[in-house]
Amino acid sequence: xxxxxxxxxxxxxxxxxxxxxxxxxxxxxxxxxxxxxxxxxxxxxxxxxxxxxxxxxxxxxxxxxxxxxxxxxxxxxxxxxxxxxxxxxxxxxxxxxxxxxxxxxxxxxxxxxxxxxxxxxxxxxxxxxxxxxxxxxxxxxxxxxxxxxxxxxxxxxxxxxxxxxxxxxxxxxxxxxxxxxxxxxxxxxxxxxxxxxxxxxxxxxxxxxxxxxxxxxxxxxxxxxxxxxxxxxxxxxxxxxxxxxxxxxxxxxxxxxxxxxxxxxxxxxxxxxxxxxxxxxxxxxxxxxxxxxxxxxxxxxxxxxxxxxxxxxxxxxxxxxxxxxxxxxxxxxxxxxxxxxxxxxxxxxxxxxxxxxxxxxxxxxxxxxxxxxxxxxxxxxxxxxxxxxxxxxxxxxxxxxxxxxxxxxxxxxxxxxxxxxxxxxxxxxxxxxxxxxxxxxxxxxxxxxxxxxxxxxxxxxxxxxxxxxxxxxxxxxxxxxxxxxxxxxxxxxxxxxxxxxxxxx
Numbered sequence: 001x002x003x004x005x006x007x008x009x010x011x012x013x014x015x016x017x018x019x020x021x022x023x024x025x026x027x028x029x030x031x032x033x034x035x036x037x038x039x040x041x042x043x044x045x046x047x048x049x050x051x052x053x054x055x056x057x058x059x060x061x062x063x064x065x066x067x068x069x070x071x072x073x074x075x076x077x078x079x080x081x082x083x084x085x086x087x088x089x090x091x092x093x094x095x096x097x098x099x100x101x102x103x104x105x106x107x108x109x110x111x112x113x114x115x116x117x118x119x120x121x122x123x124x125x126x127x128x129x130x131x132x133x134x135x136x137x138x139x140x141x142x143x144x145x146x147x148x149x150x151x152x153x154x155x156x157x158x159x160x161x162x163x164x165x166x167x168x169x170x171x172x173x174x175x176x177x178x179x180x181x182x183x184x185x186x187x188x189x190x191x192x193x194x195x196x197x198x199x200x201x202x203x204x205x206x207x208x209x210x211x212x213x214x215x216x217x218x219x220x221x222x223x224x225x226x227x228x229x230x231x232x233x234x235x236x237x238x239x240x241x242x243x244x245x246x247x248x249x250x251x252x253x254x255x256x257x258x259x260x261x262x263x264x265x266x267x268x269x270x271x272x273x274x275x276x277x278x279x280x281x282x283x284x285x286x287x288x289x290x291x292x293x294x295x296x297x298x299x300x301x302x303x304x305x306x307x308x309x310x311x312x313x314x315x316x317x318x319x320x321x322x323x324x325x326x327x328x329x330x331x332x333x334x335x336x337x338x339x340x341x342x343x344x345x346x347x348x349x350x351x352x353x354x355x356x357x358x359x360x361x362x363x364x365x366x367x368x369x370x371x372x373x374x375x376x377x378x379x380x381x382x383x384x385x386x387x388x389x390x391x392x393x394x395x396x397x398x399x400x401x402x403x404x405x406x407x408x409x410x411x412x413x414x415x416x417x418x419x420x421x422x423x424x425x426x427x428x429x430x431x432x433x434x435x436x437x438x439x440x441x442x443x444x445x446x447x448x449x450x451x452x453x454x455x456x457x458x459x460x461x462x463x464x465x466x467x468x469x470x471x472x473x474x475x476x477x478x479x480x481x482x483x484x485x486x487x488x489x490x491x492x493x494x495x496x497x498x499x500x501x502x503x504x505x
Contacts, residue, residue: 025061027158028127029070031078032056033085036193042173054193055082057147057166059158060129060203067124070151072315073117074125079146082168116316122155135208135352138194139166140187140217140224142310143177150214150237152311156341162348163204165194169217177216187220188227195228208232208352212344214309216240226263233351234267235344237309242271242287264375266295268347270340272304288373295359298371299343301336308333309340336367343368364393371400385416386424394428394439418448425457429464437461456487463495471495 034054041052055078137157141149147166154164169177172186191211198204210233213221218239225231236242269287284298307313314334343362350360362370370392373384384404389397405412421444428437441458448454455478462471472495478488 024159025130025161026064026127027123027155028060028062028064028129029123029125029155030058030060032058032197033081034197035085036189039172039189053083053085054167054190055079055085055147056194056197057151057154058201059123059151059154059164060201061134061158061161061163062124062127063130064124064127067127069120070123070125071117071121072119072312075121075148075151075312076117079148079168082146083170119315121151122159123151129203133203133205134161134163135210135348136195136198136204136206137162137164137210137212137348138191138198138224139164140191140211140213140221141166141169142215142217143169143183145169145214145217145310146312148312150212150309150311152315152337153212153341153344154311157345157348160345160349163198163201165198167194183216184219184223187217188223191220191224192228206230210235210348210352212237213239215306218242222263222267225265231265233348234263234265235347236267236269237340237344238270238272238304238306242269263291264293266297266347266351266375267291268297268299268344270299270301270309270343272306272308273300273302274305284371288371291373293375295375296373297347299340299362299368300370301340301368303332303336303367304340305333308337311337339365339367343370359387359391361391364396369396369399386420389424389436389440390427394424394436394443398439398443418444418451418453421448422453422457425454425461429461434461434465452482452485453487456485456491459488460491463491468495468499 032055034056036052036054039052040049042050139147139150139154141147146168150166154166157164167190169187169190171177172182177183177187195206195209198209199206207230209228209231211221211225211231212235213219214237216239218236218241221234221236221239222241225234287298288296314337346360346362359372359374370388371384372387372391374387385397385401388400401412401415404415421440425437425440425444428434428440438458438461441454441461444451444454445458455474459471459474459478462468462474472492475488475492475495478485479492482488
């Protein structure tokens, strides 16, 4: 099988510094050079049949802690041969590395370039896999990007117990992916090839399968998932489907395929809120309305740009993205992408391993908000406020309410009732999430000022936190206005009893 040299085009957009996450397993890495013998590649006018080259990066759990670690230079040089798989193509790899980095940062000094490229990652080349079998994740890179584009995310997921496979994103006949129906079909076929390869790995459990698409890669990822019933979950990293969710339900890029009717796999849509003024707005309403049969999540990361969803980009690019404006520094972006990786891993753990229908709880962070809509529910629905509050935070739920109120006031009236807010406060107190309980109590008092149940609940929350002074003040205010409030009187008696005990000690 012969191949011919073609340029490797890149549309870089990824995210994370090396060796910056907590380890579970060690990480092994293998690169496989093979061909898809069912598809031709290159110009149709060629007299020689050229099959589609498939260079695959594989990251997997390992118990080894010593060996030859991958570096950024290793990853980039290996990917330089992806278009032909020819050994001779590596001769130009060093120049390829330099040109790619200089394109990102033309002012870089040679010694700084050498330092960045020599950074060791957590992956050990050709390490022995850990015993057992592990769930599989296949990755569709952004348009024209290589299989190493999100190596940091792949390493993180491997350390969490996943087998991760990725190939470059190339068009049917050219290294640069085409943004059309043919491109979507080509990307979906590449993902099917990766899944088939994973099925032959002794350490991979193909019965537990997820797909990740970054940027344009989200479109073939959705197509692949809807066609393959064994896919358990989908992740989109600032994907094309974020900006024009209607394409999932129209006969454009996906042809006659009706994703809204066919897609039933839980989907985690991660988006960056730092967007150029002329960029298409994130169509959250269309997203939730179109993805009707699947559990749908929308995670909005306040500090991230599109380019910050790729490990390779942030590992190389250390200068301010735009020094002339008050924009995010690369170090802050890398920190934010750590949260993205943690959220993605948590989402996948839940749907590939947890075996429960209860939605996962995400750690609260000021860097992002998460909205959730369970399969089959209308948007936004009466479930929305309580669910977002429980899986993320009270403030996130309040922000969601304010957004829905501004967009569709009648719908906001159906998001909760006063009894559901009482239940939510009690839930937060029982689970020691006292700040969330206080936030909901304040919100409830503003929404239902005539309901006398909320002031005592707020005082009880202060009592549980140990802030007895605040609790006493609130209870006295309640009893001044309503001397017959039995709940407040009972709580004040309890507080006085506890104060007396504390004084005896």
